[in-house]
Amino acid sequence: MWDSFVQGIGLALSFGTLLMMAIGLFLGIFVGALPGFSTVMAMAILLPISFFLDPLMGIPFLIGVYKGGIFGGCIPAILVSMPGTGASVATTFDGPALTRKKQSRKAMEMALYSSTIGDLTSDVITILAIGPIALLAMQIGPPELAAVILVSLLIIAVTTSEDLLKGLLMMVLGMFLAMIGTDPLGGMSRFTFGVFELKSGIPLLPMLIGVYALPEILLATEHKLKTVGDRITSIGERLTLNELKRCMRTIMRSTGIGTVVGMIPGVGQVVAAFMGYAAAKNASKHPETFGKGELEGVAAAEAANNAVNGPTLVPLMTLGIPGDNVTAILLGAFVAQGLRPGPQLISDQGPLVFAILIAMVVANFLFLAIGYAVIPLFAKVVTIRRAMLLPLTVVLAFAGSYIYRSDPNDLIILVCFGAFGYIARKVKMNVTPMVMGFILGPILEYSFGQTMSMSKGDLAGFIIFDRPISASILVLAPVLIYYLHSRTNSLRKVYVNKDEQNA
């Protein structure tokens, strides 16, 4: 094992590996920054390039695209409140507010540093604990996944909304919207009213852009009619070391959360970013600044969603099981290189496996350098006159929604959700629980359905006697929810008091 590791270091630090990784990162950041182009799409398109390369160039290349793409997603989220994936939803809570405060450069640098730190730490943990993580991943089946998702949904409902009832209402609405289309277990049509276009369900991306970006544009035109010709002349100040230090606790907490979430196959970045954000807000001495342009909020979300990356590769490397679409493409790349991910990969190809893992660690340093270089470029976007920037954002919103599935019907969905998001803002309903219900609802439904089949009719007995992990999560959930609920309530009092003092 140790020999393999040492050989791996030598292999990973070759010029070709570093170069291809840098190219991958660069391409990834750009593709990730374009709404509508997902990281998965970019990887699938670039996959054949890796066929021509040596395994130690091809795979780091794709890993570069992956890491770059996830970071790239935070750029439109911060600048124009347009999350390209569910993973950057939590970044839109504070990012756009920072941009309005002319601190977009700070926000992006914070996103870069916290992403890098989160990613690096989780990669190191992954390498050190690859065996235990693989064992843990094996223990997680549908019953455990269902319990984790259920608890996540409850935490989100409790922590996001001012009012628990409103939060639950929006969440249930989201879960209902996700049920439109073909039922994932039985394949039957639900709530489609015979409309063929609805059979494939409501797509996520037009919904995300609709509820987050369009209301932002509408509000901007509404409030700032007088200032529409204004422009911000500078790209804002750089992040200071003190600001980074202040956020270190948050970054480390989010990294821990992200790493744990990454170990549970099937949960993913969306939940991690969200949990990281909620935990940071909960631990903060000034929770009222969250959602109004708090650098810590960006750090919390970005560190957590990037920390997921390392552990998700473990089931792929050790068992050949891809946890999501991205790892499925990596599996394709591995196979095409003549590597068979699975139980024998480490014993047969030890040095190569370690080289790939070490390359992942090294990628973070390259990532830091490349990100540092491209941020001023993106930050320039805010210096475009508002009269130009707003229409451009509208174009981007429509183009992004269309590109995702090349379906003109998605534009109708975009407009509907835009209107819905605008009204929700006006009546002070938070759309985030709805989006989370929409994303996590189908995972819950699927894993619950599987659990029902597995239990062969005796659900309670099956959970209690055969799946202790699932049972303990479910038992602990009410305690956690109660704690969070009372904590959120007491915070709200502080919040109200402070507001009164200010007034």
Next chain:
Amino acid sequence: MNTQYLACRLTLALLYIPLSLIGITSQAADYPLKPITLAIPFGAGGSHDLNARIFTKVIPKYLNQPVILKMMPGAAGQKGTSAVVRAKPDGYTLLFTDNYHDQLQKYIEYLPYDTSEELITVARTNYAPVSILVSADSPYQSLQDLLDYAKENPGMLSLAHSGNWGAQFVPLLRILLDAEAHMTFIPYKGGGPAKQALLSGDVDVGTAFPSVALPLVKAGIVRMLASAGDTRLLPDVPTFTELGFDDDLGLMQRIVLAPRDIPAEHLEILRSAFSKLEFDDEYQGLMKQIGANTEYLNGSEYEKLRQVQSQRFQALVNNMSADSDNE
């Protein structure tokens, strides 16, 4: 590694980007004059995606135009399929799908199109045979053992597959109906999670294609009980046919289809281009790397097989509904 070799591969890789976009447009012909779109009704990163990335890389050599992939997942493949059915039948829009989505789906639910009437085969690029797996410490040494137990204890065994009415579900259903045995079918989202369910012991029986199954068998983690196809996948594992089962439903056929009203000469050009893949070393090499076979079958041959399959699928679905009515 010597640097010249490295530089050479790097250049090759980078050259691929513009080449794949522009294609090689030297020869003049009246078809194809512009890039061809190949719709895949499944998600990015699946086996269809991977297969298509390889042949679309090679086929511009024979078509003189690039082939652009368009991933159109949704509604269990119906979204992409209906888009091609509705496309102009000019030979610039093709579909890359499999036999279950092409011929089985229409017997299970109402579809706003009939693939047999509206689509015609350009080529079957290859197929993948399904196999039945149990974990290595399982008491079942043969398919017969397994079926005997399932018959005596209906529903006690659980089986993981990659989705209802999919490539791993249908052949197993067929065998269980023939054997009058009953197991609890548990759907997973694709072959990967289904494989994890078998490995972690969540289910008793698994199904997989060779690229997944063979490494696990070699590692001694699972035991293969039987496989589909005419030839044995492993020397000591019998095929379904040898065991007396009709194996025809156990092969996932990857097929390229075109709208049926495509001009005959355009279809001919496409068919001949795909037929040349059989003798293309680059294609053969890349397909070997991903562990897929290259058992090409030409379009008109496959059309015959397609009809036979369609009848068998229909019989299976009727059989299945009759079975559930009796319960």
